[in-house]
Amino acid sequence: xxxxxxxxxxEAGKVECASTEEMRPLEEIIGQERALRALRFGxxxxxxGFNVYAAGAQGTGRVRAVRSFLDELAKAKPRASDWxxxxxxxxxxxxxxxxxxxxxxTEFREDVKRFIEGARQALPRAFQSxxxxxRRDETLQSLQGNRTDLIARINQRAxxxxxxxxxxxxxxxxxxxxxxxxxxxxxxxxxxxxxRAEVQRRREELNTELRSTLRQVQDIERQxxxxxxxxxxxIALYAIGNLVAELKxxxxxxxxxxxxxxxxxxxxxxxIQVFLGVPEQEQGVPPQFQAFMREIPFRKYEVxxxxxxxxxxxxxxxxxxxxxxxxxxxxxxxxxxxxxxTTDFTMIRPGSLHKANGGYLVxxxxxxxxxxxxxxxxxxxxxxxxxxxxEPGERMGFITAKTIKPEAxxxxxxxxxxxxxxxxxxxxxYDPDFKELFKVKADFDTVMERNDENANKYADFICNLVRExxxxxxxREAIARVIEYGSRLAADKEKLSTxxxxxxxxxxxxxxxxxxxxxxxIERKHVTKAIEEKIYRSNLIQQKIEEYIRRGxxxxxTEGEKVGQVNGLSVIGLGDFAFGRPxxxxxxxxxxxxxxxxxxxxxxxxxxxxxKGVLIISGYLNNNYARDxxxxxxxxxxxxxxxxxxxxxxxxxTELYAxxxxxxxxxxxxxxxxxxxxxxxxxxxAIGGVNxxxxxxxxxxxxxxxxxxxxxLIPASNVQxxxxxxxxxxxxxxxxxxxxxxxxxDEGIEILTGVPAGVRRDDGTYEEGTVNYLVDRRLREMAExxxxxxxxxxx
Numbered sequence: 001x002x003x004x005x006x007x008x009x010x011e012a013g014k015v016e017c018a019s020t021e022e023m024r025p026l027e028e029i030i031g032q033e034r035a036l037r038a039l040r041f042g043x044x045x046x047x048x049g050f051n052v053y054a055a056g057a058q059g060t061g062r063v064r065a066v067r068s069f070l071d072e073l074a075k076a077k078p079r080a081s082d083w084x085x086x087x088x089x090x091x092x093x094x095x096x097x098x099x100x101x102x103x104x105x106t107e108f109r110e111d112v113k114r115f116i117e118g119a120r121q122a123l124p125r126a127f128q129s130x131x132x133x134x135r136r137d138e139t140l141q142s143l144q145g146n147r148t149d150l151i152a153r154i155n156q157r158a159x160x161x162x163x164x165x166x167x168x169x170x171x172x173x174x175x176x177x178x179x180x181x182x183x184x185x186x187x188x189x190x191x192x193x194x195x196r197a198e199v200q201r202r203r204e205e206l207n208t209e210l211r212s213t214l215r216q217v218q219d220i221e222r223q224x225x226x227x228x229x230x231x232x233x234x235i236a237l238y239a240i241g242n243l244v245a246e247l248k249x250x251x252x253x254x255x256x257x258x259x260x261x262x263x264x265x266x267x268x269x270x271x272i273q274v275f276l277g278v279p280e281q282e283q284g285v286p287p288q289f290q291a292f293m294r295e296i297p298f299r300k301y302e303v304x305x306x307x308x309x310x311x312x313x314x315x316x317x318x319x320x321x322x323x324x325x326x327x328x329x330x331x332x333x334x335x336x337x338x339x340x341x342t343t344d345f346t347m348i349r350p351g352s353l354h355k356a357n358g359g360y361l362v363x364x365x366x367x368x369x370x371x372x373x374x375x376x377x378x379x380x381x382x383x384x385x386x387x388x389x390x391e392p393g394e395r396m397g398f399i400t401a402k403t404i405k406p407e408a409x410x411x412x413x414x415x416x417x418x419x420x421x422x423x424x425x426x427x428x429x430y431d432p433d434f435k436e437l438f439k440v441k442a443d444f445d446t447v448m449e450r451n452d453e454n455a456n457k458y459a460d461f462i463c464n465l466v467r468e469x470x471x472x473x474x475x476r477e478a479i480a481r482v483i484e485y486g487s488r489l490a491a492d493k494e495k496l497s498t499x500x501x502x503x504x505x506x507x508x509x510x511x512x513x514x515x516x517x518x519x520x521x522i523e524r525k526h527v528t529k530a531i532e533e534k535i536y537r538s539n540l541i542q543q544k545i546e547e548y549i550r551r552g553x554x555x556x557x558t559e560g561e562k563v564g565q566v567n568g569l570s571v572i573g574l575g576d577f578a579f580g581r582p583x584x585x586x587x588x589x590x591x592x593x594x595x596x597x598x599x600x601x602x603x604x605x606x607x608x609x610x611x612k613g614v615l616i617i618s619g620y621l622n623n624n625y626a627r628d629x630x631x632x633x634x635x636x637x638x639x640x641x642x643x644x645x646x647x648x649x650x651x652x653x654t655e656l657y658a659x660x661x662x663x664x665x666x667x668x669x670x671x672x673x674x675x676x677x678x679x680x681x682x683x684x685x686a687i688g689g690v691n692x693x694x695x696x697x698x699x700x701x702x703x704x705x706x707x708x709x710x711x712x713l714i715p716a717s718n719v720q721x722x723x724x725x726x727x728x729x730x731x732x733x734x735x736x737x738x739x740x741x742x743x744x745x746d747e748g749i750e751i752l753t754g755v756p757a758g759v760r761r762d763d764g765t766y767e768e769g770t771v772n773y774l775v776d777r778r779l780r781e782m783a784e785x786x787x788x789x790x791x792x793x794x795x
Contacts, residue, residue, distance in 0.1 A: 008493035012480040020463040021473040031448030042440030056444025059501030077315035080358025083307040087300040095345030103310035109303035126239035306350040315359035320352040330389035365419030447495040471511040477524035488723040538577035557670035564662035567673040568654035569693035580696020584640040587658035592634030613649030619680035632786035649677040650687035664774035676715040682745040686717040711738035
């Protein structure tokens with residue numbers, strides 16, 4: 001294998017300029033054409049349900065891509081309406097929502113405030129004027145004369161009938177007059193019966209006439225009150241008419257505003273006394289609250305601006321970082337008045353849905369799923385096309401106390417969710433609403449092609465970063481080193497990682513070391529040091545394991561040859577760091593019918609994929625050696641000194657090599673390590689973490705002394721993933737470490753044993769002395785032993 005295959009070096013000469021200082025800032029999202037096309041489609045189509053789910057791994061630029069795309073898209077869109085809540089004069093518990101042109105909500109609030117202040121000044125002046133007093137007196141004068149005449153007639157008729165009229169709390173009393181003086185009730189009952197009967201007869205006749213006359217008096221009083229009311233309305237309309245007309249004219253283009261202004265005017269006319277002076281102090285109200293109490297009647301004329309787009313250019317774009325139910329869907333605040341919780345329309349507060357209405361809302365799916373009720377609330381709003389503000393407890397049916405119910409606001413919004421592919425698939429499978437509401441998936445890839453065009457875009461990205469964060473500029477060689485790091489992150493020499501957050505962190509760390517060195521530029525050595533220091537901060541466990549191997553606590557051989565024993569390679573992931581760990585894999589065999597026993601599985605340490613790999617080994621043995629005989633084999637496979645769970649099939653070829661060695665009796669080279677999965681046909685298949693595995697074994701060999709023979713077998717299909725650290729490349733050039741790509745088990749066993757594997761002949765046999773010949777012979781012997789074995793009875 002050519003040393004050039006160990007690492008795909010990016011030649012610094014391919015970088016277009018000497019440093020990032022000479023480069024142009026990046027104005028596009030690179031490596032995500034598929035996702036950007038989906039975003040463009042999902043955010044521009046207007047039909048319902050075509051909201052977007054931006055799926056991708058953390059750090060792939062999902063948020064930046066969505067933000068950048070939306071910022072440009074929103075600028076070309078019309079501005080969204082302002083929304084205000086106002087008092088509903090027909091039902092105070094259901095405030096009305098009113099839409100206004102963008103930027104007019106706050107203006108409308110101030111105009112209404114000035115209108116009410118003007119009314120509070122104009123009405124008292126109008127009703128304190130001499131003209132009002134004169135017209136009121138003229139209106140009441142004729143009615144008062146008629147009332148006086150009727151009262152005089154009542155008194156005269158009573159006098160003629162022998163009675164006097166006396167007012168009492170329960171009405172008019174008719175008291176009889178006998179011998180020129182009124183007779184009290186206690187004297188009246190002592191009069192002779194015939195006298196009392198006559199008086200009572202005359203009293204009933206008089207009362208009948210009195211009732212008729214009193215009705216006329218009441219009609220006159222009612223007419224007077226109506227006349228005064230009509231006069232008051234006329235005067236009030238005259239006083240505030242210009243204010244009303246000016247306000248209606250200014251907002252004639254907003255359909256709901258003139259209707260609201262008419263309702264305000266009618267309410268003022270019905271409550272003129274509130275505007276004419278200070279109401280009497282209520283008993284029990286402390287003096288310090290009197291001013292507050294005087295202002296309470298006027299709160300219903302306020303305007304609550306819940307959405308103000310005055311400063312927004314184009315359609316609104318809202319990124320909600322904390323999508324709790326109330327932050328997303330709004331809330332109704334409460335205040336304490338005299339020990340009682342109260343609320344009204346002025347305490348309605350908007351959520352992100354309201355602020356983004358007419359534009360775009362961006363949410364992190366993990367955040368919204370963690371917030372109780374938020375996900376259901378969002379889906380309900382999108383399904384109904386309305387943003388409803390209600391208490392969370394009321395939504396769940398826990399709160400039944402009377403409160404306000406604001407009018408729903410119609411929604412015209414596009415929602416973009418940002419999350420992982422796993423959550424997308426889970427929601428798509430288990431939430432029927434999800435597939436109807438989020439029909440567009442923008443899939444962000446973790447890698448892109450490594451070519452000169454994309455490499456230069458990588459450099460443009462670096463240029464953006466250093467300028468935005470005021471970092472040192474990178475020299476040409478440093479840029480090339482970052483590009484190589486991008487391939488290492490991608491674990492593919494033909495790809496570049498699109499996890500730009502990790503690349504950006506590397507540049508920030510390299511900048512730190514450049515500043516520490518007093519360098520004006522970030523050089524290649526600074527980037528290399530940043531990579532090495534990042535590893536050093538996290539590789540304590542790796543170094544401990546290597547120390548235990550060096551001291552012989554963990555038994556790993558890197559010299560000599562042994563039968564039934566081989567060095568396998570696995571990867572340990574610690575979250576922020578992954579490293580390769582060599583493990584001794586051994587096989588033991590005996591006659592029997594158990595087949596291959598996976599000790600890891602028996603000990604409940606092996607995962608299902610690892611178990612599958614062991615079962616595939618059984619398939620390989622059957623396919624290669626059991627065509628003319630039964631397998632009478634009892635074999636044990638185990639990872640020695642393994643005390644944690646084992647998962648994956650990347651060690652299946654390793655286990656098969658150990659088993660073939662045990663069956664053939666041929667020793668395996670302990671200075672070689674092995675990784676790769678195998679299928680039933682003996683083909684070695686690609687595995688993950690090949691760089692970490694090779695580097696892990698190299699570190700062990702280096703710790704125990706490189707002898708010039710050491711190396712590792714990897715699947716040939718993994719050669720394209722090699723981006724090994726420069727130290728291994730240098731060791732390979734010096735002939736101290738070697739990598740063997742293999743395609744089949746036969747290729748691998750030949751390298752490990754130094755003996756030809758052997759090809760099956762037409763008669764089903766193998767060439768004598770080959771590995772397959774020795775294995776087949778041993779299995780045949782075991783089958784014959786099993787067939788001829790007679791158990792001895794112990795007496």
